[in-house]
Amino acid sequence: MAETAVNFVVGKLGEMIVKEAQLLGEVGDKVEWVKTELTRIKCYLKDADSKRRKGDARAENYLNELRDVAYRIEDAIDIFYVEIEDNRHKLDGNSQKVPGCLGKLKRLGRKTTKLPARHNLAIELDGIKKLLEGISKSKADYEIDPLQERGKGETVLMPSRRTTYQDVDEAEIVGFDTDKNNVRTLLLDPEIRRRAVVTIVGPGGLGKTTLAQMVYKSVKDDFNLHIMLSVSQQYSPVDFLKKMLTKLKNSEPTVQDMDDLIIELEDLLSSKRYLIILDDVWVTDLWNQYLKHALPDVGNGSRVLMTSRFIEVA
Structure with missing residues (x-):
């Protein structure tokens, strides 16, 4: 890595x-x-x-x-x-x-x-x-020495597709059409009724956030509830769940405890087809300990899309 x-x-x-x-x-x-x-x-x-x-x-x-x-x-x-x-x-x-x-x-x-x-x-x-x-x-x-001979199994450097500040809000960005359509197909596949999780993975600077924003704008109307949130490296699980509930309900949550927040999220989403996009996820704990319990799978085609720099998250 x-x-x-x-x-x-x-x-x-x-x-x-x-x-x-x-x-x-x-x-x-x-x-x-x-x-x-x-x-x-x-x-x-x-x-x-x-x-x-x-x-x-x-x-x-x-x-x-x-x-x-x-x-x-x-x-x-x-x-x-x-x-x-x-x-x-x-x-x-x-x-x-x-x-x-x-x-x-x-x-x-x-x-x-x-x-x-x-x-x-x-x-x-x-x-x-x-x-x-x-x-x-x-x-x-640390007793780390230089490698004199490098093998053929080099890490392949993915080409940069840096987007500039003004590009992010454009409807289409050259070079992203194919990626956007591929992700759209996964999110909207009518044959997959289970709640599905899709992850966009790659080093910083490749345009993961831009791609996620493009996809979000193009598919959000197909879902009853939809939000896009940035996670980043430092986050508080309780504050993050509160933020998620606030955006989904357009009002502050009525509970403060972690378990109660998970229950409220599950109750809110259990009758809705939802799309949750989480940008810049750094750790697996967010999903394993909290979200997989809070985001119910009721067989209605709900989706979760995450972007991350780390393959472990995917």
């Missing part, structure tokens, strides 16, 4: 360096450093994973730290693009309010909209650099 995350981020950083050199400016050197360091670290991943499979807790900790850093880098890249786009939208709005200044504002905007985003990215990369330096030094303590 760590190797997949690192491979993906290295590819994303390389793409960013090539395509966004002018946009990055002086921050490009920091991006290049991070990419180079990750490329060096990749040599140690096979040995670390081999030790982890044999029960080495130190190797597992090493891989977990590296995976978390890879996700932090990915988030930093995405936030950079979002901030650039947000500033462009603000500039366009201001330029419409100042007649005769549109051309000047746009020319200035090409420079000024980049400054806060570059500054924030630089700060984040400085923190990431310290983490990577610590991880690099720790490999000796």
Whole structure:
């Protein structure tokens, strides 16, 4: 899992360096450093994973730290693009309010909209650099060695289909039509009357959330009740069930205890054909301990769609 995350981020950083050199400016050197360091670290991943499979807790900790850093880098890249786009939208709005200044504002905007985003990215990369330096030094303590010869069983890096900030609300996005239709077919299959669970799995940045949103908009009218919720890494089961009930009922739940919340959810959904979309699920506990009991299977074609970075969740 760590190797997949690192491979993906290295590819994303390389793409960013090539395509966004002018946009990055002086921050490009920091991006290049991070990419180079990750490329060096990749040599140690096979040995670390081999030790982890044999029960080495130190190797597992090493891989977990590296995976978390890879996700932090990915988030930093995405936030950079979002901030650039947000500033462009603000500039366009201001330029419409100042007649005769549109051309000047746009020319200035090409420079000024980049400054806060570059500054924030630089700060984040400085923190990431310290983490990577610590991880690099720790490999000796963990007795993790570079792999001299790599076999043919490499992890295949899935091509990135990064969507930009303004793309998310569009009705159709190029390259997602086939995926959307495949997921739609699974969700609406009339032959499957049992409650079915479908999971979209892949590294961050592939557009899982965008795909789920597209599918949700296209099938929600086929269900009596439907919601789409983001889960993320940190969540409270009780608060999450309350949020789910609130969105389904359009009112606050009348109970507070976990068991009572599960019962109320089950009662609400037992007579409805429902669609529940859960975006960015990180752990299996959410389903195994809570939702599979709260979401009844009454043979009416109800569906649950989840997106996750982890195959274990699927």
